[in-house]
Amino acid sequence: MVRTAQGTPSSHSSGDPAAPPAAPTPAKRARRLRRGREGAAGYAFLSPWILGFLGLTLGPMLASLYLSFTDYNLFTAPSWVGLDNYRRLFGDDQWLQSIRVTAAYVVLAVPLKLALALAVAMLLASPHRGQGLYRSAFYAPSLLGASVSVALVWRALFSDDAVVDRILRSVGIETGGWVGNPDFALLLLVLLAVWQFGAPMVIFLAGLKQVPNQYYEAAEVDGAGWWHRFRNITLPMISPVLFFNLLLETVNSFQVFTASFVISGGTGGPAGSTLIYTLYLYQQGFTHYQMGYASAMAWMLILGAGLVVAALFRMSRTMVFYSGDEGR
Amino acid sequence: MRSSAATWPRRVLWHALALALLGLIMYPLVWVAGASATPTNDIVGNTQLLPARPVADNFARAMEGMAGISVWRFLYNSLLLAVLTVAGTVASSALAAYAFARLRFRGRNAMFVLMIGTLLMPFHAVIIPQYIIFQQLGLVDTYVPLLLGKFLATEAFFVFLMVQFMRQLPRELDQAARIDGCGYWGIFWHVIAPLSRPAFGTAAIFAFIWSWNDLFAPLIYLNTPEKFPIPLALRMYADQTSTSDFGAMIAMSVIALVPVVLFFLAFQRLLVQGMATTGLKG
Numbered sequence: 001m002v003r004t005a006q007g008t009p010s011s012h013s014s015g016d017p018a019a020p021p022a023a024p025t026p027a028k029r030a031r032r033l034r035r036g037r038e039g040a041a042g043y044a045f046l047s048p049w050i051l052g053f054l055g056l057t058l059g060p061m062l063a064s065l066y067l068s069f070t071d072y073n074l075f076t077a078p079s080w081v082g083l084d085n086y087r088r089l090f091g092d093d094q095w096l097q098s099i100r101v102t103a104a105y106v107v108l109a110v111p112l113k114l115a116l117a118l119a120v121a122m123l124l125a126s127p128h129r130g131q132g133l134y135r136s137a138f139y140a141p142s143l144l145g146a147s148v149s150v151a152l153v154w155r156a157l158f159s160d161d162a163v164v165d166r167i168l169r170s171v172g173i174e175t176g177g178w179v180g181n182p183d184f185a186l187l188l189l190v191l192l193a194v195w196q197f198g199a200p201m202v203i204f205l206a207g208l209k210q211v212p213n214q215y216y217e218a219a220e221v222d223g224a225g226w227w228h229r230f231r232n233i234t235l236p237m238i239s240p241v242l243f244f245n246l247l248l249e250t251v252n253s254f255q256v257f258t259a260s261f262v263i264s265g266g267t268g269g270p271a272g273s274t275l276i277y278t279l280y281l282y283q284q285g286f287t288h289y290q291m292g293y294a295s296a297m298a299w300m301l302i303l304g305a306g307l308v309v310a311a312l313f314r315m316s317r318t319m320v321f322y323s324g325d326e327g328r
Numbered sequence: 329m330r331s332s333a334a335t336w337p338r339r340v341l342w343h344a345l346a347l348a349l350l351g352l353i354m355y356p357l358v359w360v361a362g363a364s365a366t367p368t369n370d371i372v373g374n375t376q377l378l379p380a381r382p383v384a385d386n387f388a389r390a391m392e393g394m395a396g397i398s399v400w401r402f403l404y405n406s407l408l409l410a411v412l413t414v415a416g417t418v419a420s421s422a423l424a425a426y427a428f429a430r431l432r433f434r435g436r437n438a439m440f441v442l443m444i445g446t447l448l449m450p451f452h453a454v455i456i457p458q459y460i461i462f463q464q465l466g467l468v469d470t471y472v473p474l475l476l477g478k479f480l481a482t483e484a485f486f487v488f489l490m491v492q493f494m495r496q497l498p499r500e501l502d503q504a505a506r507i508d509g510c511g512y513w514g515i516f517w518h519v520i521a522p523l524s525r526p527a528f529g530t531a532a533i534f535a536f537i538w539s540w541n542d543l544f545a546p547l548i549y550l551n552t553p554e555k556f557p558i559p560l561a562l563r564m565y566a567d568q569t570s571t572s573d574f575g576a577m578i579a580m581s582v583i584a585l586v587p588v589v590l591f592f593l594a595f596q597r598l599l600v601q602g603m604a605t606t607g608l609k610g
Contacts (some may be wrong), residue, residue, distance in 0.1 A: 035432070041512035042433030043566040049424035049443070049487065052480025057446055060457035066455065074463065123345060134346050136596040138353060143599070145594055149581035150561040151361045152566055156371070156578065163359065195353065202603045247448070254450050258543045262563060278452045285456050286548050298453045305450050 207241030368575035435526030530602025
């Protein structure tokens with residue numbers, strides 16, 4: 001995806017560079033005319049997107065930037081308060097808690113999910129009967145996982161003295177409950193995320209298929225063991241896909257809402273242990289109608305997510321390996 | 329991966345691993361199916377997967393719905409929202425994708441980067457001002473806030489998916505169509521759109537399922553229970569009855585899942601392939 005953003009053919013000669021004043025040849029004029037028409041067509045086709053981008057993304061973002069410096073409850077006009085909202089955030093224990101919870105969630109869920117996805121993709125990459133069936137079955141939770149239904153199922157399975165508790169107890173593990181236990185409630189959400197490993201797995205599988213077999217054969221001839229083959233062939237060859245998955249999963253896990261909202265009954269409890277950032281934002285905006293304060297939170301989210309994404313891109317420069325013949 | 333024929337112990341090990349994983353992954357789904365047919369008092373803590381004597385009365389009570397509104401109403405609302413979402417998403421994303429993938433114009437690359445930027449930006453960052461706008465326009469508690477963005481290609485994932493697909497269609501097709509007298513619309517309508525059907529199909533299925541599962545937008549925009557789609561209704565039901573009628577709640581969860589499962593069974597090949605294309609060929 002990174003390459004798509006920059007790698008479009010550079011034949012994009014929108015403004016004819018320094019067109020000479022001499023009378024243009026008919027052919028040139030025709031080309032320019034066509035280019036003008038192509039441009040008009042481009043904007044016409046793009047107009048819904050442009051409208052949406054301006055009206056539902058950029059406009060609201062700027063509006064929320066303004067609102068973040070105001071006190072606004074939807075019913076009286078916003079009043080300017082300067083940096084008060086931001087100052088308040090850093091003294092707000094709940095907000096700091098929501099950052100801790102979200103950070104813990106992202107740091108646990110993303111690597112675990114990707115590790116499982118990669119491991120299973122490698123398992124499924126070798127030809128066996130029923131491979132396609134497994135692939136589809138493992139993918140299914142990715143479609144179901146974001147639903148209220150599954151969140152309720154999770155709550156039921158993990159509630160005190162319910163299924164998971166009993167199974168674990170029968171093998172001698174006592175957690176002291178999940179849903180009601182501040183030490184384990186977040187782990188419950190992490191497990192729900194890991195359960196949805198199918199989407200990155202499918203992408204890994206597609207990446208693994210493109211690794212030339214000769215590399216492995218050559219390595220085997222050289223006597224390279226399993227770990228060496230993984231570390232020196234598989235990992236570098238799929239690093240673009242790995243990066244793509246890492247980026248997507250990180251961004252997605254900043255946005256989880258349904259699971260923590262449903263499982264904690266909207267509170268983020270017990271003891272704030274599942275107070276994911278988006279849930280706290282929802283509480284401030286839509287139960288307390290603190291629109292200015294919530295806007296400040298939204299902007300801190302944009303900044304935070306932006307920093308993380310930038311850091312990932314930076315990391316990708318040294319970690320991602322693009323082999324020469326792979327590009328378009 | 330390697331071509332050498334796997335020896336039989338290896339094959340057995342592979343299947344054992346895959347099956348074990350399958351059991352683990354499917355457990356919650358099988359459990360909920362079983363629980364929905366188990367009498368309420370026996371559900372909690374029931375580790376047995378299939379009920380000894382399956383009963384249907386959980387479903388009977390779930391279908392009654394709540395507050396005098398039948399579950400059919402919620403299902404209808406969800407279906408309506410999902411169908412309109414699919415129509416809007418596919419149409420608007422296809423138009424945008426054609427422009428990004430096939431046309432040259434000033435500012436295209438910059439806008440493409442912005443589009444990718446929205447893909448990476450948390451959706452919740454704009455929800456407050458969006459809500460304020462719709463509230464000022466008197467559109468809260470209507471479906472407009474839930475659908476408008478779908479008709480304006482705001483879901484960058486779908487635009488991206490279609491751009492990836494359209495880019496690999498041969499350019500000669502456009503030229504041939506132009507020689508035949510097609511304008512840009514003609515090229516889009518007669519050449520690119522028909523060839524992009526697989527990408528449209530993938531986008532449609534994802535758009536349907538995401539719309540079907542979505543809780544956040546209905547939660548903030550809808551107030552009248554008659555307008556609730558199934559996830560919001562289910563959440564309200566769970567809040568009201570989690571202790572009293574657990575069985576009906578589980579049954580309603582299953583009812584909400586069924587369409588997604590059916591969709592998945594019908595289209596899984598297209599979905600899995602569509603998912604794989606987004607990550608690659610970039």
